[in-house]
Amino acid sequence: MPTAPASTTHVRISAEEQRLLRALSVGQTVKLPSAHRLRFELLGLLRDGPAGPRLTALGRQHAAAALSDEEASSAPRPDEPLKKRDRLGRRMPHGRALPF
Numbered sequence: 001m002p003t004a005p006a007s008t009t010h011v012r013i014s015a016e017e018q019r020l021l022r023a024l025s026v027g028q029t030v031k032l033p034s035a036h037r038l039r040f041e042l043l044g045l046l047r048d049g050p051a052g053p054r055l056t057a058l059g060r061q062h063a064a065a066a067l068s069d070e071e072a073s074s075a076p077r078p079d080e081p082l083k084k085r086d087r088l089g090r091r092m093p094h095g096r097a098l099p100f
Contacts, residue, residue, distance in 0.1 A: 011043055013062060021045065024055050025063035 013021070017039075023030045024046070032053055040046035045059035055063065084092040 011062075018063075021055065021059060021063040024053060025060055 017036060020030055020032060020036060021040075024032075037046065037048060037053065040053075040059065041048060043058075044056055045062055047054050047056055086092055
């Protein structure tokens with residue numbers, strides 16, 4: 001007996017996948033790993049063709065929702081301590097700089 005297709009409206013998408021969807025929604029070219037491409041296609045968020053990957057209507061809805069979620073969380077938090085980082089972006093222990 002065939003089962004009903006799963007609803008894709010309540011799909012959990014990682015922050016990296018949200019970033020990829022937002023970039024695709026505004027027309028940026030992104031390196032889309034094959035794992036993400038396949039996952040997006042199976043969820044119905046993306047259609048891959050000869051012109052490249054294109055978002056479906058559901059994919060555009062998810063990209064818009066991800067954008068509003070990030071705007072809400074991007075408020076500055078004064079209670080977070082600043083982490084010292086070196087020129088390559090690595091965290092520095094005790095805030096020290098490398099001697100070389």
